[in-house]
Amino acid sequence: MTKQQELIPHLFRTEYRKIVSVLYRHFGFDQIEIAEDIAGDTFLTAAESWGLKGIPQNPTAWLYHVAKNKAKNYLNRSSIYENKIIPELQKNDLSVYQKEIDLSPQNINNSQLQMMFAICHPSISEEAQIGLSLRILCGFGIEEIADAFLTNKETINKRLFRAKEKLREEKIKIELPSESEIDGRLEAVLRTIYLLFNEGYYSVSQNKTLRKDLCFDAMRLCSMLIENEFTNRPQVNALLSLMCFHASRFDARFDEKGEAILYDDQDTALWDSDLISKGGYFLNRSASGNKISKYHLEAAIAYWHTKKEDTNEKWENILQLYNQLLQIEYSPIAALNRTYALSKANSKEEAIIEAEKLNLNDNHFYFTLLGELYRGIDDNKAKQNFDKAFSLAKTQTDKQTIQKKIDSLLL
Amino acid sequence: MKEFLFVYRNDFSALPNITKEEAQKNTKKWMDWMGSIAAQNKLSNKGNRLTTTGRVLRANNKVTDGPYSEIKESIGGYSIVKVDSYEEAVELAKGCPVLSLGGNVEIREIDQL
Numbered sequence: 001m002t003k004q005q006e007l008i009p010h011l012f013r014t015e016y017r018k019i020v021s022v023l024y025r026h027f028g029f030d031q032i033e034i035a036e037d038i039a040g041d042t043f044l045t046a047a048e049s050w051g052l053k054g055i056p057q058n059p060t061a062w063l064y065h066v067a068k069n070k071a072k073n074y075l076n077r078s079s080i081y082e083n084k085i086i087p088e089l090q091k092n093d094l095s096v097y098q099k100e101i102d103l104s105p106q107n108i109n110n111s112q113l114q115m116m117f118a119i120c121h122p123s124i125s126e127e128a129q130i131g132l133s134l135r136i137l138c139g140f141g142i143e144e145i146a147d148a149f150l151t152n153k154e155t156i157n158k159r160l161f162r163a164k165e166k167l168r169e170e171k172i173k174i175e176l177p178s179e180s181e182i183d184g185r186l187e188a189v190l191r192t193i194y195l196l197f198n199e200g201y202y203s204v205s206q207n208k209t210l211r212k213d214l215c216f217d218a219m220r221l222c223s224m225l226i227e228n229e230f231t232n233r234p235q236v237n238a239l240l241s242l243m244c245f246h247a248s249r250f251d252a253r254f255d256e257k258g259e260a261i262l263y264d265d266q267d268t269a270l271w272d273s274d275l276i277s278k279g280g281y282f283l284n285r286s287a288s289g290n291k292i293s294k295y296h297l298e299a300a301i302a303y304w305h306t307k308k309e310d311t312n313e314k315w316e317n318i319l320q321l322y323n324q325l326l327q328i329e330y331s332p333i334a335a336l337n338r339t340y341a342l343s344k345a346n347s348k349e350e351a352i353i354e355a356e357k358l359n360l361n362d363n364h365f366y367f368t369l370l371g372e373l374y375r376g377i378d379d380n381k382a383k384q385n386f387d388k389a390f391s392l393a394k395t396q397t398d399k400q401t402i403q404k405k406i407d408s409l410l411l
Numbered sequence: 412m413k414e415f416l417f418v419y420r421n422d423f424s425a426l427p428n429i430t431k432e433e434a435q436k437n438t439k440k441w442m443d444w445m446g447s448i449a450a451q452n453k454l455s456n457k458g459n460r461l462t463t464t465g466r467v468l469r470a471n472n473k474v475t476d477g478p479y480s481e482i483k484e485s486i487g488g489y490s491i492v493k494v495d496s497y498e499e500a501v502e503l504a505k506g507c508p509v510l511s512l513g514g515n516v517e518i519r520e521i522d523q524l
Contacts, residue, residue, distance in 0.1 A: 322446065323442045323445060327445065327446070330450075330452045330454075334450075338446060342443070358450060
């Protein structure tokens with residue numbers, strides 16, 4: 001592969017999103033396609049020109065320069081400029097359109113932040129928020145998004161199309177929310193970032209590189225919020241901390257064949273100690289203000305999981321954190337994890353009684369947990385529960401994991 | 412789904428003095444119990460504890476200090492759960508730590524306005 005063939009996809013991943021965010025803000029959602037066309041066209045020109053003349057000294061600057069020119073040309077010749085923008089200019093904010101297209105690091109950063117808030121607007125569905133984030137904020141191709149969601153390109157195209165329509169219909173502005181709105185609006189942004197991360201972390205897609213990219217892109221977006229004074233809130237630091245702790249185990253979670261390795265069986269030498277200390281750093285920074293968000297609690301839980309050794313202190317802390325987390329926001333997975341922590345901190349017997357109350361009868365994790373709890377207490381019951389889990393599990397990976405548990409009972 | 416108010420009552424003045432360790436154990440019991448209700452997705456509002464001080468306002472603006480800590484069954488706190496029936500609410504209340512300290516739980520269905 002020539003250097004150029006490697007360089008352009010790489011630059012596409014890092015620079016497309018920056019150029020497009022700036023252009024979006026310049027053109028507004030009304031002309032979202034034009035912004036995308038210009039950004040896409042810039043890369044096409046690069047592919048053609050660099051092939052003939054060689055790679056320029058500063059490829060990124062070259063891209064910015066070409067994107068700016070293309071945008072300027074478009075504005076100059078377009079009839080929309082004459083018929084729509086000029087009248088608009090007269091009644092509104094003159095500054096936006098008179099300005100040169102500004103691809104300074106500062107403006108790129110601001111545009112991306114503003115874009116984040118626009119995409120994560122309460123009127124846009126969660127599914128669409130994630131799709132748009134992947135496309136616009138992370139620069140993922142349609143095919144990659146389809147791969148991550150295990151669906152086809154057509155579905156993703158439709159989903160993105162509808163989401164953009166919605167942005168237009170709702171006349172959502174690309175701007176940061178006001179000081180009084182910030183915490184509420186941040187919640188949706190953080191939720192989307194966390195969903196993005198989880199999409200990568202728990203996705204059933206076999207493409208490990210893509211999954212890792214998803215996780216690190218989510219962390220990058222969160223870092224951007226922290227770098228900006230206005231959005232650098234305790235809960236944002238807590239979310240980044242949480243993602244660092246989880247990501248530290250990324251490589252330890254799979255063997256060479258791509259099979260999942262459960263937490264208990266992981267080789268701690270493969271845990272990324274840099275990410276663990278980064279997680280600790282942001283957890284400390286999150287400890288200000290007087291509100292405990294669910295991200296604080298989840299980060300603290302993830303912190304305890306970076307300590308492999310089973311101690312009563314560890315499990316008692318995890319149990320209390322889950323007790324609090326469930327009071328803030330219920331989720332079946334938190335209820336199951338809380339019950340597991342209860343078995344470690346208090347007793348298996350108590351945990352069985354509590355588990356039976358959960359009634360999550362269509363959830364294979366529920367029966368896997370019951371199987372684990374009965375193990376050594378009533379192995380027959382353990383097997384019955386694992387069997388039930390096996391029949392409910394949908395993916396091959398899950399079935400394999402459960403089968404291993406059944407096999408280990410019969411040893 | 413209906414909502415029910417749990418009112419925790421006890422004779423707090425009659426409670427024996429306990430060590431710091433016992434107090435911690437007690438807190439853990441409450442936390443685990445509250446966590447259990449939340450894990451069943453039946454907690455509507457964890458509510459709050461009440462201090463032992465109080466005031467009562469009567470007609471003609473007469474204010475008295477509530478003798479809350481001295482009466483036999485003063486209210487120590489409250490929570491709101493969401494379940495379908497009194498039977499279920501009673502079942503949930505059975506694990507309440509206040510019971511083991513000689514107190515009781517009053518369970519009242521909330522009439523949504």
